[in-house]
Amino acid sequence: MNTTEQLYKVIAKALDISTEIITDQLEYQSIVEWDSMSHLILVEALETAYNIEIETEDILEMSTVAKLKDVLKKKNIEMI
Amino acid sequence: MRLYDLIQQNKNLRFIDTVSGKSSMVTEFHKSIAIENSQGLGFVYSDNQIDSIEVFLNFLESNFTISLLNAQLNIQFKQSLEDIYQPYYIYDASRTEIKGYKKCSVSESITLFKRKTKQENPINKDIKLLLSTSGTTGNPKFVKLSDNNLVKNAMSILDYMPIKSDDVVPLNIPITYVYGLSIFTTNCIKANTIVCTNKDILQKDFWEDFKTYKFSTLSGVPYAYEMLNRIGFFKKEHEFLQYMTQAGGKLSKKLISVIIAYSKKHKIPFYTQYGQTEAAGRIAFLHPNDLLNRKYSIGKPIKGGRFELKEDTNELIYYGENVFGGYAQGLDDLASFNTSNKLFTGDIAKKDEDGYYYIVGRIKRIIKLFGTRINLDEVELILKNNLVGETFICTGIEDKYLSIVHLNKKLTDDSIKKILREKLNLHSSSIMIKCIDKIPLTANGKIDYQKTRELTII
CATH class of the missing domain: 3.40.50.12780 (ANL, N-terminal domain)
Structure with missing residues (x-):
């Protein structure tokens, strides 16, 4: 079972931020913590957490938390 | 021209x-x-x-x-x-x-x-x-x-x-x-x-x-x-x-x-x-x-x-x-x-x-993390100024990690990481922290950076 709560924990750890500030609208480069470096850490963290591989297009696609969820959805990982 | x-x-x-x-x-x-x-x-x-x-x-x-x-x-x-x-x-x-x-x-x-x-x-x-x-x-x-x-x-x-x-x-x-x-x-x-x-x-x-x-x-x-x-x-x-x-x-x-x-x-x-x-x-x-x-x-x-x-x-x-x-x-x-x-x-x-x-090496006390030049003496000073005068010794590990050694057992890793995040936007995954009892010194009484660095790797 995948929960949004778990996902937010993964994101928070990778970006080094608190889960409280995570929303669907949170955008890449909109906060200093979500920069190119932490973006790749995030990609890796998601790959490990959900045992998936994230391809180039998807790395570039994940520019907001909502879009990140879409990418996961495409890989049959839906949040409840 | x-x-x-x-x-x-x-x-x-x-x-x-x-x-x-x-x-x-x-x-x-x-x-x-x-x-x-x-x-x-x-x-x-x-x-x-x-x-x-x-x-x-x-x-x-x-x-x-x-x-x-x-x-x-x-x-x-x-x-x-x-x-x-x-x-x-x-x-x-x-x-x-x-x-x-x-x-x-x-x-x-x-x-x-x-x-x-x-x-x-x-x-x-x-x-x-x-x-x-x-x-x-x-x-x-x-x-x-x-x-x-x-x-x-x-x-x-x-x-x-x-x-x-x-x-x-x-x-x-x-x-x-x-x-x-x-x-x-x-x-x-x-x-x-x-x-x-x-x-x-x-x-x-x-x-x-x-x-x-x-x-x-x-x-x-x-x-x-x-x-x-x-x-x-x-x-x-x-x-x-x-x-x-x-x-x-x-x-x-x-x-x-x-x-x-x-x-x-x-x-x-x-x-x-x-x-x-x-x-x-x-x-x-x-x-x-x-x-x-x-x-x-x-x-x-x-x-x-x-x-x-x-x-x-x-x-x-x-x-x-x-x-x-x-x-x-x-x-x-x-x-x-x-x-x-x-x-x-x-x-x-x-x-x-x-x-x-x-x-083959570096004389200056700088490291490069993700392409950004970081002066280790400055990092030490920033930490000192933000954490009530504690002593910190910073070294670099192959331009991949910033190693920090300090002496205060009460100091949490998170408090150090938080400051580095706020002031220098350093990601916590690139920081290694260790609390030690005594600062290693060289024969002539200077900080032994080599030994200090080794302490965090273990």
């Missing part, structure tokens, strides 16, 4: 704003902003977007000394730099007011802040540009560069870099960083189009621009090449790409093999370069033909420069007209410019029998 005149001489040069898609000829930026005809200091907080570029070019034309600073610098750092240097002009698109300054709208989109009282401290007329020795720590230590430094370095780079008059060049490295600045100056002198952008290579928009504007070249620090590799850049053919450049540290062995293979397959020359802010940009480069056989070398000095190894320490010494005129730590230091052709690089090097140089 001045740098500005060399740029204006390139009549076909245009700048594209990727946000609006509009382009401006370089001639349109000539005196496009009213700047007083006097001497003084101007702070330009640049983000590589077209407004910053227009402001920078106008200040280059003027008699003002420019300090190019990162627009994303922490606001407290900005204010403390302004207190110390009291610039007459400030360009900072992120602020709507600055105490002691009045707002002047100088064009449709550009606002400058002008100091209400003019600073009377004399500035040496040879100082054209001040660059920060560190882009992020807000250290007031600036490198003083003359127009001649910048011109000489640009000319040396143009001697080897295959820049063509129809090239389209993205500013994907901040111009506040000397590598980005040298890409800017050389291409302004010789290329056709400069694409002003603050998009990075992990953004879809960047790659849309890459295709739309047909970028001729890409540049990056090692970390950017890691990213390019991760997103599969080297698996594809890029029709319009002519050459690539790299600077800012060593590439990993694995990555360099990938790049060599790509460069060979697609006939894309790859220029790896060695440089320093103190040399206004580049110091040495490895010719693409030598990449395969001397992949770990920094190559040979640029045209007009030469190397020497210091006898006792093997420190690399560089001689050239691009060497800076000293550091500034405050206003008083702006009164002088010490022309010198000699630069102690702080790097330890060796030379092979064919005259190629290799960096």
Whole structure:
């Protein structure tokens, strides 16, 4: 079972931020913590957490938390 | 000829704003902003977007000394730099007011802040540009560069870099960083189009621009090449790409093999370069033909420069007209410019029998994390100031980790990481912390950094 709560924990750890500030609208480069470096850490963290591989297009696609969820959805990982 | 005149001489040069898609000829930026005809200091907080570029070019034309600073610098750092240097002009698109300054709208989109009282401290007329020795720590230590430094370095780079008059060049490295600045100056002198952008290579928009504007070249620090590799850049053919450049540290062995293979397959020359802010940009480069056989070398000095190894320490010494005129730590230091052709690089090097140089170590207490130069003494000071005077000892582990050792058992790792995150935007995964009982000292009572470093690795 995948929960949004778990996902937010993964994101928070990778970006080094608190889960409280995570929303669907949170955008890449909109906060200093979500920069190119932490973006790749995030990609890796998601790959490990959900045992998936994230391809180039998807790395570039994940520019907001909502879009990140879409990418996961495409890989049959839906949040409840 | 001045740098500005060399740029204006390139009549076909245009700048594209990727946000609006509009382009401006370089001639349109000539005196496009009213700047007083006097001497003084101007702070330009640049983000590589077209407004910053227009402001920078106008200040280059003027008699003002420019300090190019990162627009994303922490606001407290900005204010403390302004207190110390009291610039007459400030360009900072992120602020709507600055105490002691009045707002002047100088064009449709550009606002400058002008100091209400003019600073009377004399500035040496040879100082054209001040660059920060560190882009992020807000250290007031600036490198003083003359127009001649910048011109000489640009000319040396143009001697080897295959820049063509129809090239389209993205500013994907901040111009506040000397590598980005040298890409800017050389291409302004010789290329056709400069694409002003603050998009990075992990953004879809960047790659849309890459295709739309047909970028001729890409540049990056090692970390950017890691990213390019991760997103599969080297698996594809890029029709319009002519050459690539790299600077800012060593590439990993694995990555360099990938790049060599790509460069060979697609006939894309790859220029790896060695440089320093103190040399206004580049110091040495490895010719693409030598990449395969001397992949770990920094190559040979640029045209007009030469190397020497210091006898006792093997420190690399560089001689050239691009060497800076000293550091500034405050206003008083702006009164002088010490022309010198000699630069102690702080790097330890060796030379092979064919005259190629290799960096084997570092004397200066700096590390590079993700391409950003970090002065370890400054980090120690920032931690000390923010954590009630505790003692911290910082060392670097192969430019990958910042190792921190302290003596206070009550101090949590999180409190340290939090400060480094806030002040320097360092990711906690690149920080290693250890609390110890006693600081290792050398025989003569100095901190033994080698031993301290080893303590965190275990």
